[in-house]
Amino acid sequence: MTDLALPSMPAPVSGTARLWAVVPCAGVGARAVRAAPGTASTPLPKQYQTVAGHPLVLHTLAALGAVTRLAGTLVAVASGDRFLHAYPQVGFFVVDCGGPTRAETVRASLDALVARGAQPTDWVLVHDAARCLVQPEHIDALIDACLPDAVGGLLAHKLADTLKTASDGPGGVRVLSTLDRSDKWLAQTPQMFRIGPLMSALDRIGPAATDEASAMEAMGLRPRLVPASAQNFKVTYPDDFGLAEAVLAQRGHGGTLERFGHRPPGVSSSTS
Numbered sequence: 124m125t126d127l128a129l130p131s132m133p134a135p136v137s138g139t140a141r142l143w144a145v146v147p148c149a150g151v152g153a154r155a156v157r158a159a160p161g162t163a164s165t166p167l168p169k170q171y172q173t174v175a176g177h178p179l180v181l182h183t184l185a186a187l188g189a190v191t192r193l194a195g196t197l198v199a200v201a202s203g204d205r206f207l208h209a210y211p212q213v214g215f216f217v218v219d220c221g222g223p224t225r226a227e228t229v230r231a232s233l234d235a236l237v238a239r240g241a242q243p244t245d246w247v248l249v250h251d252a253a254r255c256l257v258q259p260e261h262i263d264a265l266i267d268a269c270l271p272d273a274v275g276g277l278l279a280h281k282l283a284d285t286l287k288t289a290s291d292g293p294g295g296v297r298v299l300s301t302l303d304r305s306d307k308w309l310a311q312t313p314q315m316f317r318i319g320p321l322m323s324a325l326d327r328i329g330p331a332a333t334d335e336a337s338a339m340e341a342m343g344l345r346p347r348l349v350p351a352s353a354q355n356f357k358v359t360y361p362d363d364f365g366l367a368e369a370v371l372a373q374r375g376h377g378g379t380l381e382r383f384g385h386r387p388p389g390v391s392s393s394t395s
């Protein structure tokens with residue numbers, strides 16, 4: 124396991140829980156590939172594809188970097204992945220502790236944080252590398268809501284569409300039923316919990332858990348939902364890159380990323 128740009132970890136203020144971010148960045152992005160039938164392409168994982176002139180994950184890290192209450196951000200990449208080593212000057216550290224599933228990547232990241240001085244009573248905000256449109260003000264809202272909370276919580280978006288169950292058969296995919304959507308939310312990230320309880324919850328639920336909240340729920344706890352925005356979607360399918368690009372363009376994004384020393388091709392260092 125190698126570290127990149129490991130900063131000196133800030134010492135805890137006596138009696139004060141610190142806040143850390145963990146960014147699972149070890150997926151392959153299989154659903155993001157629009158491969159022609161019969162082709163065997165091995166494209167760059169989605170988190171490293173260029174969106175609005177920069178690798179997607181750098182937009183994610185810029186948003187986290189704007190949250191001043193975070194003591195540090197650990198980016199968990201796959202074994203041998205050196206992509207982020209091209210950005211040694213930035214304010215995060217990279218550990219190649221990626222596992223076969225997202226839950227395993229997150230669990231290993233928590234061990235890596237603790238090995239570097241984080242306390243089980245500290246908070247961790249787990250945020251998908253692939254959610255590059257998260258906004259610092261939503262992360263701050265999550266922190267404000269969770270700090271006084273006994274359990275923790277997550278950003279989420281109330282379902283806007285009518286929700287169907289379906290099954291696939293000889294006549295194609297057909298509706299089985301329409302569900303009551305009044306109590307349905309889409310889970311997003313960051314998801315913020317205390318490190319120690321989250322470790323225990325992930326150990327209990329196992330590697331198939333798709334988010335941290337479900338692990339806490341399996342412990343009988345009820346994480347808090349903090350409303351965010353539909354814009355905080357996870358880049359998952361091929362069309363999502365264009366959507367992300369459009370949102371970033373509308374926000375006039377790019378300037379925040381100048382501090383990573385990274386510019387779109389053809390843009391000189393004197394321009395922003």
Ligand SMILES: Nc1ccn([C@@H]2O[C@H](COP(=O)(O)OP(=O)(O)OP(=O)(O)O)[C@@H](O)[C@H]2O)c(=O)n1
Nearest residue numbers: 147148149150151152153154223224225252253
């Ligand atoms: N073994 C894994 C799988 C996923 N992730 C990360 O978890 C986040 C959310 O997962 P998802 O969108 O499902 O990413 P992928 O697993 O890469 O996508 P796919 O399922 O389409 O292959 C991503 O930032 C991804 O890099 C990870 O760190 N380790």
Ligand SMILES: C[C@](O)(CO)[C@H](O)COP(=O)(O)O
Nearest residue numbers: 225251310311312333334357
């Ligand atoms: C954590 C998550 O982004 C919340 O919506 C989601 O569960 C990740 O799921 P995936 O199956 O790894 O895409």
